[in-house]
Every structure is written in C-alpha cells, then in structure tokens.
Amino acid sequence: MAEQLFCKGVSAVISSAGCEERRADIRLTVETCTSSSPIHKKELTVRITDDADPLFLYSVAIGEEDFQSLKSQQGLLVDFSAFPQKFIDLLEQCILEQGKQVPRFLIQLVTSSPALDCMPACLNVVETNPFKHLTHLSLKLLAGSDSDIKKYLAVCIKNLKMENSMLEDKLHRSEEGLSKRLTVTQQALAEKSKELDKLQNEWTSQTTSLTNKYSREITAEKEKVLRIQAQYQLQHEQQKKEMEATCNRKVHHLETRVSEFETVNKDLTEKKYKSESSIRELKSKFAGLEEEYQRAKQEVLSLRRENSTLDTECHEKEKLLNQLRTRIAVLEQEVKDKEQVVIRSTDVCESAQEHKKKLEESLEMKQLQIGKFETTVKSISEELLKANEIIKKLQGEMKKLMEKMKLKNAVTLQQEKIIGEKEQTLQKERLELLNVKQALQQKEEEVFKLQEQLDITVQKLEESKQLLKTNENVISWLNKQLNENKIASMHGASGHSDMPCAGSATNSAALQNGLVRINLSANSTSTPLHETRPCPPTSTPLVPPNSGHVEPPGLDMKYLKKDGNLPLRGLKPLSVASTGK
Structure with missing residues (x-):
C-alpha cells in the first residue's frame, strides 16, 4: 500500500552538460510504500514528473539499507523514520524561497548528458550563501523504463477516469438542482407577477379614490375657510x-x-x-x-x-x-x-x-x-x-x-392647523405611494437578476456538456489508436519473428523497448521523428489480445502536449508503424 506524503509543483534549476542552466516547473511526489520483499519492510519513493510531458519520469526507491549507506556518505543526522518529514520540510522551504530573486534554498536537477533522456539524474537540495553552496541532500534518480511509464500513465488515466466520473456525478447533481431551482424560480416569478398585477390594480384604485376624496374635502374646506374669513373680516372692520x-x-x-x-x-x-x-x-x-x-x-x-x-x-x-x-x-x-x-x-x-x-x-x-x-x-x-x-x-x-x-x-x-394636518396626511399618502413604487422597482430588479442567473447557469450547462463530449471523443480516439498499435504489433510479431533487423522487427523492438524520441513544437502539427536502437538478438513475443492482459485506456490530448524541446519516450504512433512496414 502506497501513502502519498507530498505532491506539489516545484521550480527547479536544470543543469546538463554543455548547456546553460534553466528553470523549469516540475512536480515532485514523495510516497511511502510497504515492499513485498522480506528484507525491506518500508520504502520511500521520490518521483519527478512534468505536467506538460506525461512521458517525463524520474524516480528512486530508498529502503532502510539504502538510507544507511546514504546517511554514511552524506553525513545525515536523521533516522529513516524521521527522514521523509525532514525532506518534505526542506522542499517546503525551497517552495517558500522560489519567488525571491536570490533564493536561499534551491532544488537542482543535474545530468551528465546534454538532454534529459534515459540517463540518470541527481536531485540536489542546495542552500546558497555568499561564501559557499551547501548541498543538504543529493538523491540519484533513474529515468523511468517503459513499464514504469506505462504504470504511471495507467495510474494517471485511472485518476482521470475517477475525476471524470466525479465530474459527471457533480454535473448530473447540478443539472437536477438547477432544474429544480428553475422550476421553483419560475413558479416564484409567476406568483410575483400575479402579486405585482394585484398591487398595481390596488394601487391605482386607491390612488384614484384618495385623490377624489381629498380633492373634494380640500375644496369644501377652502369654501368654509373663505366664508369664515369674510365674516371675520367684516367683524374686524366694524x-x-x-x-x-x-x-x-x-x-x-x-x-x-x-x-x-x-x-x-x-x-x-x-x-x-x-x-x-x-x-x-x-x-x-x-x-x-x-x-x-x-x-x-x-x-x-x-x-x-x-x-x-x-x-x-x-x-x-x-x-x-x-x-x-x-x-x-x-x-x-x-x-x-x-x-x-x-x-x-x-x-x-x-x-x-x-x-x-x-x-x-x-x-x-x-x-x-x-x-x-x-x-x-x-x-x-x-x-x-x-x-x-x-x-x-x-x-x-x-x-x-x-x-x-x-x-x-x-x-x-x-x-x-386643520388645513396643515390634512396636507400632512396627503404627504404621508404620497410617501406611501413612493414606497410602493420603490418596492415594485426592487422586485423588478430581483426578477431581472434571477433571469440573468438562469441565463448564466444555462450557458455553464452547455459548456460543461460540450467539454464532456470533447473528452469522450478524445478518449475514444486514444483507445482506437492504442488498439490499432496493439493489432499492428501482433501482426508484426506473428509474420516476421525470424528476421532480426527488418522493418517490422524494428517496430516490435521499438514497441518493446520504447526508445522513440518525438519532438513537438508549440505551434505546428505533431510530426513524429523516431530513432531506434539496434535490435536485440532475440525478439520477445508480444501479449495476444485475448490473454487476459488489459491495455490502459486512452489519455487526453492535453497530457501529450509539450513545451520546449525535451524528448518524449513511449510508443510510436500509428503512422510511423505503417511506414516501417
């Protein structure tokens, strides 16, 4: 059983022979697993991968005996049980310092070859100061073989399938929830529209009745006031x-x-x-x-x-x-x-x-x-x-x-005062009318916002459906490619098993050893260029399609893209195999 302790993206300095140092973003994972051998009970695996290049794989497995030799060689003061946590602490310190112009802690990936291919590499954790560069830890990592890359890709595809299923479940749940919310909001909108119509009708009737009533009262009061004023003027003059x-x-x-x-x-x-x-x-x-x-x-x-x-x-x-x-x-x-x-x-x-x-x-x-x-x-x-x-x-x-x-x-x-009180009542009713208008405006704004939210959710649903369709198409295409490669390799193994260095034998050897280099540019179409090693003296038979061995499912195209000129290791595409025949 493997337990993942650390898995983060790290900025590392890659230095190779005859080339300048460059920075690259890599993913570094630290896992502990129990080995099946009776000698070692626990092993610590350190793996370096690249999210842009799924065929880029370097790893090392450290047991207790290996750690003792590493401890004696590099002068470590930590036991094997505390080594993983201390190593993770060093990596966290490097992640904290990587944003600075002059970082104190660095991660270096050093190789003796001009490019990162099948040659081993050293992972160094270095502390820099003005006097000296101190290497706290140096681990020798081996390039992943074809089987290791296949296992890693199978795990990646399994994780992708799990994520895809989780996303599909979430999409179905969200669709159901959104549909329910749509029905509820539509019902609420219908009810609110009915209430608005009722309020508008009531408001118009109340306003007309109140205006008529108070206009009559005001005219009557004005006539009374004029009469009383005339009487008082006569009395005042007398x-x-x-x-x-x-x-x-x-x-x-x-x-x-x-x-x-x-x-x-x-x-x-x-x-x-x-x-x-x-x-x-x-x-x-x-x-x-x-x-x-x-x-x-x-x-x-x-x-x-x-x-x-x-x-x-x-x-x-x-x-x-x-x-x-x-x-x-x-x-x-x-x-x-x-x-x-x-x-x-x-x-x-x-x-x-x-x-x-x-x-x-x-x-x-x-x-x-x-x-x-x-x-x-x-x-x-x-x-x-x-x-x-x-x-x-x-x-x-x-x-x-x-x-x-x-x-x-x-x-x-x-x-x-009586006239002023009546005017105040009129003003109060006018304020009530204004409040009703403001409430109507607020409700209309709420309806508008709900409609916008509905439009946004519908757009998101359409985009998610399109993404699902594209993912399914890509996965089916990859599965077809893998099946075609498998069939081609089976035909080559059955028809030309005695020829040591023929075209079909080169295809089967390339499929078995996985020593094909593919250079992909960022803006051009994928035109594979392959190199093959000398074929071995004996050709190993391939697994038949019905022997119980199940090939891993297809991989998304975004994991096959690569920036830069790093070589990719893996199977040949179908076009290369067909030209080899």
Missing part, C-alpha cells in the same frame, strides 16, 4: 371702526389734559427758575457765611485741643459742604444739609450768638420756602397719579382689545 372712534375720543381728551399739564408744567418751570435764583442767592450768602466760618475756625483752633468732639463735627461739616456742592439739584438734601450746618455751627460757635440769630432767621425763611415747594410738589404728584390712573385704564381697555384680537388669531390658527 370693531376697527368702533375702536378708532373710541381711540379718537380718548386721544382728544388726553390732548386736552396734556395741554392743561403743559400749562401747569410751565408754571412749575417758572417756579423752578425762581427757586434756582433763590438757591444762588443762598449760595452767595453761604459763601459769606463760609468766610465767616473760616474766621471762626481760626478762633476755634485753640479750643480743639480741649474738645475732641468738636474736631469730628468740623470734619463732618466739611463733608457736608462738599455734598452740598455736588447735590445742588435736590432741594430736600440741601435743606437738611443746611440745617445740620446751622445746628453744628451753633454748637461750635456758642460765643457768636449774633451770627446764630441771623442763621436762625434765614433758616426760618428757607423752611417757609421749603413748605411752599412741598405743597406744590404734592399737588403736582397728585395730578400725576390721576394721569397715571387714566393711562392704566386706557391700557386695560387696550389689553381687552388685544385679547379679542388674540382669540380671533387663535381661531384662524386652528383653522390653519
């Missing part, structure tokens, strides 16, 4: 006329009152000017008194040492004098300041009684004038209070009128 008449009356009354207040104001201003003149006279008198006070102050300096209270009062008097200078407009504050000045001056100037009497007389006169001013101010304030009450009444009436206007505005706002 109330406006009444308000204008009342306002004109009140304005006339207020104008008369204002004229009266103006006359009173004129009298008050005259009184004010008179009081200001009297204040100026008092200021002049106060200046004279201030001079006298300063004289008295010089006299009182001797008495300040005895009485500290008099000093504080003098400071207060100075402050009050400064306040009198700043507060000339206010009569009450001036009178109070003058009283304080007189009181404090009487307290300070006890010795100057005559000055005190004069000041008392002036104070009495000022108090009389202040009383007169207070009476006039009280009368003016009473009149102002009456005027304020009248203004408050007028403001209350204006507030009532404004409340009435607010009520009218609130009624109009409510009507506008």
Whole structure:
C-alpha cells in the first residue's frame, strides 16, 4: 500500500552538460510504500514528473539499507523514520524561497548528458550563501523504463477516469438542482407577477379614490375657510371702526389734559427758575457765611485741643459742604444739609450768638420756602397719579382689545392647523405611494437578476456538456489508436519473428523497448521523428489480445502536449508503424 506524503509543483534549476542552466516547473511526489520483499519492510519513493510531458519520469526507491549507506556518505543526522518529514520540510522551504530573486534554498536537477533522456539524474537540495553552496541532500534518480511509464500513465488515466466520473456525478447533481431551482424560480416569478398585477390594480384604485376624496374635502374646506374669513373680516372692520372712534375720543381728551399739564408744567418751570435764583442767592450768602466760618475756625483752633468732639463735627461739616456742592439739584438734601450746618455751627460757635440769630432767621425763611415747594410738589404728584390712573385704564381697555384680537388669531390658527394636518396626511399618502413604487422597482430588479442567473447557469450547462463530449471523443480516439498499435504489433510479431533487423522487427523492438524520441513544437502539427536502437538478438513475443492482459485506456490530448524541446519516450504512433512496414 502506497501513502502519498507530498505532491506539489516545484521550480527547479536544470543543469546538463554543455548547456546553460534553466528553470523549469516540475512536480515532485514523495510516497511511502510497504515492499513485498522480506528484507525491506518500508520504502520511500521520490518521483519527478512534468505536467506538460506525461512521458517525463524520474524516480528512486530508498529502503532502510539504502538510507544507511546514504546517511554514511552524506553525513545525515536523521533516522529513516524521521527522514521523509525532514525532506518534505526542506522542499517546503525551497517552495517558500522560489519567488525571491536570490533564493536561499534551491532544488537542482543535474545530468551528465546534454538532454534529459534515459540517463540518470541527481536531485540536489542546495542552500546558497555568499561564501559557499551547501548541498543538504543529493538523491540519484533513474529515468523511468517503459513499464514504469506505462504504470504511471495507467495510474494517471485511472485518476482521470475517477475525476471524470466525479465530474459527471457533480454535473448530473447540478443539472437536477438547477432544474429544480428553475422550476421553483419560475413558479416564484409567476406568483410575483400575479402579486405585482394585484398591487398595481390596488394601487391605482386607491390612488384614484384618495385623490377624489381629498380633492373634494380640500375644496369644501377652502369654501368654509373663505366664508369664515369674510365674516371675520367684516367683524374686524366694524370693531376697527368702533375702536378708532373710541381711540379718537380718548386721544382728544388726553390732548386736552396734556395741554392743561403743559400749562401747569410751565408754571412749575417758572417756579423752578425762581427757586434756582433763590438757591444762588443762598449760595452767595453761604459763601459769606463760609468766610465767616473760616474766621471762626481760626478762633476755634485753640479750643480743639480741649474738645475732641468738636474736631469730628468740623470734619463732618466739611463733608457736608462738599455734598452740598455736588447735590445742588435736590432741594430736600440741601435743606437738611443746611440745617445740620446751622445746628453744628451753633454748637461750635456758642460765643457768636449774633451770627446764630441771623442763621436762625434765614433758616426760618428757607423752611417757609421749603413748605411752599412741598405743597406744590404734592399737588403736582397728585395730578400725576390721576394721569397715571387714566393711562392704566386706557391700557386695560387696550389689553381687552388685544385679547379679542388674540382669540380671533387663535381661531384662524386652528383653522390653519386643520388645513396643515390634512396636507400632512396627503404627504404621508404620497410617501406611501413612493414606497410602493420603490418596492415594485426592487422586485423588478430581483426578477431581472434571477433571469440573468438562469441565463448564466444555462450557458455553464452547455459548456460543461460540450467539454464532456470533447473528452469522450478524445478518449475514444486514444483507445482506437492504442488498439490499432496493439493489432499492428501482433501482426508484426506473428509474420516476421525470424528476421532480426527488418522493418517490422524494428517496430516490435521499438514497441518493446520504447526508445522513440518525438519532438513537438508549440505551434505546428505533431510530426513524429523516431530513432531506434539496434535490435536485440532475440525478439520477445508480444501479449495476444485475448490473454487476459488489459491495455490502459486512452489519455487526453492535453497530457501529450509539450513545451520546449525535451524528448518524449513511449510508443510510436500509428503512422510511423505503417511506414516501417
């Protein structure tokens, strides 16, 4: 039983004698198999093939004894059980490094002959560094014989048949699944089309009914609003006329009152000017008194040492004098300041009684004038209070009128709100109509996508059927070619078995040894050129067609194509055999 451990495509450097090194893509497989011989229990087989050339085959089988000699020759530090995994690790490292410009690990395939034919080759795993190229492992591979190539091709054809059967099963399954999906999608399409027709009919009926209904309601509401607006306009004009008449009356009354207040104001201003003149006279008198006070102050300096209270009062008097200078407009504050000045001056100037009497007389006169001013101010304030009450009444009436206007505005706002709500409902229905249209468009797009998918699947089915037909034709053609070659070889063996080097004997020897070289170009038709070795002294008989030996089935033509000028090893085509006869 063979167990495949590694099978990957590898880029290798092929170097041959007298030729430049070149890179080529090869497939390297590593397998372990149990041998039938009693000496070796397990063997490791390393095989090199080319996907473009099925006749290219190099392989080696390594047993435990072979590995021991390889270990001693190349200085390996690994046992036979761990050797396959380590070898696979080296190959993986080479695959990782093969994409770089200067790879660290390389796979080399070295031959002593100018071309890769039946000569053995060495598979080297090399580590490169600037100082030296180190070969970690070197395996000597032998070219595959005809039987090995036939076995390999038989395995390939068997695998291809397995893959073909698997593909056919997958195709049948996919056809069944796609047919089921087609039926389901067709049913779904039919149902969706029916639903679309129903929705379109419902949508048209609903839109027509809603537009008629709301157009009627809007016209009725507009007529109501126009009627109410006309009524409110008439009421507003009547109330406006009444308000204008009342306002004109009140304005006339207020104008008369204002004229009266103006006359009173004129009298008050005259009184004010008179009081200001009297204040100026008092200021002049106060200046004279201030001079006298300063004289008295010089006299009182001797008495300040005895009485500290008099000093504080003098400071207060100075402050009050400064306040009198700043507060000339206010009569009450001036009178109070003058009283304080007189009181404090009487307290300070006890010795100057005559000055005190004069000041008392002036104070009495000022108090009389202040009383007169207070009476006039009280009368003016009473009149102002009456005027304020009248203004408050007028403001209350204006507030009532404004409340009435607010009520009218609130009624109009409510009507506008009703109209706005109806317009919002109309907009909502329009949005619903737009959503229905979008849903219809989405469903149509889904139907279009499903149809595209169906077309693509049908195309794929047709392509797969064509591929199957071509594969079957190629396989039948190859089987015919193999059968014809077999029949030709049987006729040659029976008719010319005694001739050692005749034309038919050369054909049978070529078929037995498989030493035919065929050079195929990439763009021309296959014209085989063959070379034969000298025929052996005895011709071995071929297997008859009914002896139980079954030839492998035909191979696909794509495995017989080859790029480059590498030789192909195998059977001659039918045309060569016929010319040899």
